[in-house]
Amino acid sequence: MDKFVIEGGIALKGTVEVSGAKNSALALMPSVLLNNGINKITNVPEVNDIFTMMKLLNQLGVAAKFENQILTLDSTNITSQTAPYEHVKKMRASVYVLGPLLAKYGIAKVSMPGGCAWGPRPINLHLEAMKKLGAEIELEEGYIIAKSKKLNGARLNFDISSVGATGNALMAAVLAKGETIITNAAAEPEITQLAQFLVSMGANIEGIGSNILEIQGVDELKSADVENIPDRIEAGTLLIAGAMTRGKIEMTNVNSKHLNLVIQKLEDSGANLSYNNSLIALDATNIEPKNVDITTSVYPGFPTDMQAQWTSFMSIVNGSSKITDTIYLDRFKHIPELTRLGANIEILRNSALVKGVKKLKGATVMSTDLRASASLVLAGLVAEGTTEVLRIYHLDRGYQRIEEKLQKLGARIERVKTQEF
Ligand code: EPU
Numbered sequence: 001m002d003k004f005v006i007e008g009g010i011a012l013k014g015t016v017e018v019s020g021a022k023n024s025a026l027a028l029m030p031s032v033l034l035n036n037g038i039n040k041i042t043n044v045p046e047v048n049d050i051f052t053m054m055k056l057l058n059q060l061g062v063a064a065k066f067e068n069q070i071l072t073l074d075s076t077n078i079t080s081q082t083a084p085y086e087h088v089k090k091m092r093a094s095v096y097v098l099g100p101l102l103a104k105y106g107i108a109k110v111s112m113p114g115g116c117a118w119g120p121r122p123i124n125l126h127l128e129a130m131k132k133l134g135a136e137i138e139l140e141e142g143y144i145i146a147k148s149k150k151l152n153g154a155r156l157n158f159d160i161s162s163v164g165a166t167g168n169a170l171m172a173a174v175l176a177k178g179e180t181i182i183t184n185a186a187a188e189p190e191i192t193q194l195a196q197f198l199v200s201m202g203a204n205i206e207g208i209g210s211n212i213l214e215i216q217g218v219d220e221l222k223s224a225d226v227e228n229i230p231d232r233i234e235a236g237t238l239l240i241a242g243a244m245t246r247g248k249i250e251m252t253n254v255n256s257k258h259l260n261l262v263i264q265k266l267e268d269s270g271a272n273l274s275y276n277n278s279l280i281a282l283d284a285t286n287i288e289p290k291n292v293d294i295t296t297s298v299y300p301g302f303p304t305d306m307q308a309q310w311t312s313f314m315s316i317v318n319g320s321s322k323i324t325d326t327i328y329l330d331r332f333k334h335i336p337e338l339t340r341l342g343a344n345i346e347i348l349r350n351s352a353l354v355k356g357v358k359k360l361k362g363a364t365v366m367s368t369d370l371r372a373s374a375s376l377v378l379a380g381l382v383a384e385g386t387t388e389v390l391r392i393y394h395l396d397r398g399y400q401r402i403e404e405k406l407q408k409l410g411a412r413i414e415r416v417k418t419q420e421f
Contacts, residue, residue: 004389006380007412012247014409018235018254019045019400020228024190026093027167028197029053032075033100035201037223041071044228045400049091056087056094085111092116095123099172102135108146117369119330125165129156133172153178153217161186161298167194174203176217185213188299189258193229200224232258233305234399237374240309242282243271244382249409250281261302268292291319296327308334308375314354315343316382323352334372337365341379362387367394381411390420
């Protein structure tokens with residue numbers, strides 16, 4: 001088991017390269033089940049969720065090779081249509097194999113994911129979409145068993161905009177007979193990227209990037225290559241680290257368009273930002289950061305995956321701020337831990353009411369999930385003295401060696417082996 005030991009108080013300075021997006025790669029990878037051939041995905045981050053998806057695909061018969069951020073997936077010999085509990089319990093995104101397996105092989109047996117670290121996170125929308133496309137769905141011993149001879153195009157109107165359900169429905173619809181229209185589709189960059197990859201395999205999709213996707217099913221798809229998008233959440237997390245430590249940092253391999261609102265909120269906090277297509281620079285030296293409220297919402301709104309990090313930021317600025325999460329109403333596991341470092345935060349329904357304190361003080365805190373852990377690392381960077389962040393396996397699921405990136409920017413952060421749990 002590893003932990004981070006952080007000595008706070010250093011203003012970050014320098015340039016760092018952002019890794020490829022975890023959540024985009026996790027959608028691209030299972031889509032290769034729709035073809036028979038060798039697919040190449042570049043700019044893939046070396047994080048544990050990617051290794052979990054590789055193992056799952058491998059179990060289904062996909063031969064995978066991962067070197068220098070290049071993932072080669074050969075889907076020629078699929079031997080199984082079962083996603084076992086062993087993998088799904090580790091990572092909910094395993095459910096992404098449902099749509100492609102069902103569409104291509106007429107059957108998918110996928111373990112139900114169960115709850116996640118902060119709440120229930122249902123998959124009802126994924127299942128309803130498969131049913132509308134003509135699948136019969138049963139639940140047996142904790143497994144979803146979905147069957148269909150040939151899926152038929154349908155109108156899918158999602159009550160809630162869901163990244164996962166849109167991705168799954170899209171992967172099923174591209175091989176369904178006839179037309180499928182998805183309304184209230186997720187328009188997150190990860191879904192746009194998936195749709196573009198499917199098009200390069202031969203799929204027929206209109207409305208990419210919008211909330212209405214129109215798909216004309218095709219009989220078969222061919223293998224393809226794709227360059228994965230940069231990780232907007234990793235970039236945003238590092239930008240907040242720069243702002244919190246009143247540093248001056250520059251990030252390469254980013255897509256600043258994916259971060260429009262985050263950039264604006266950082267500017268509202270007083271930081272100076274400049275950017276072009278693939279670079280973002282932030283200068284927060286000699287700035288007294290200001291309190292800025294945020295409300296998370298679907299893209300292009302403020303991402304829920306940056307709510308915890310923003311809360312951490314606001315905990316040390318002068319004044320009060322309100323952080324509201326409209327995507328996950330109960331994603332606040334980081335707050336008791338931030339409080340251990342001296343933050344003053346109250347939870348009221350789906351909002352965190354933050355009263356900024358002059359300084360945080362180092363302590364031992366515990367990671368509970370990926371983004372909560374990131375918020376604790378950020379707090380450790382500004383806390384007086386030493387902060388130890390335990391259970392950083394949560395961070396390793398989604399940030400590629402974050403400590404190395406922070407070290408490159410001058411932070412005093414070390415990964416240390418520990419017996420503590
Ligand atoms: N929802 C339902 N029913 C469903 C599916 C979703 O009610 O069948 C609800 C969820 O409970 C939530 C809302 O819809 O309230 C949106 O959830 P969504 O389906 O969009 O989330 P997801 O696809 O399960 C992805 C990311 C998450 C990110 C969310 C929201 C991946 C692998 N995961 O999850 O990323 O928080 O979208 O943007 O893409 C993370 O990286 O830390 C992470 C949790």
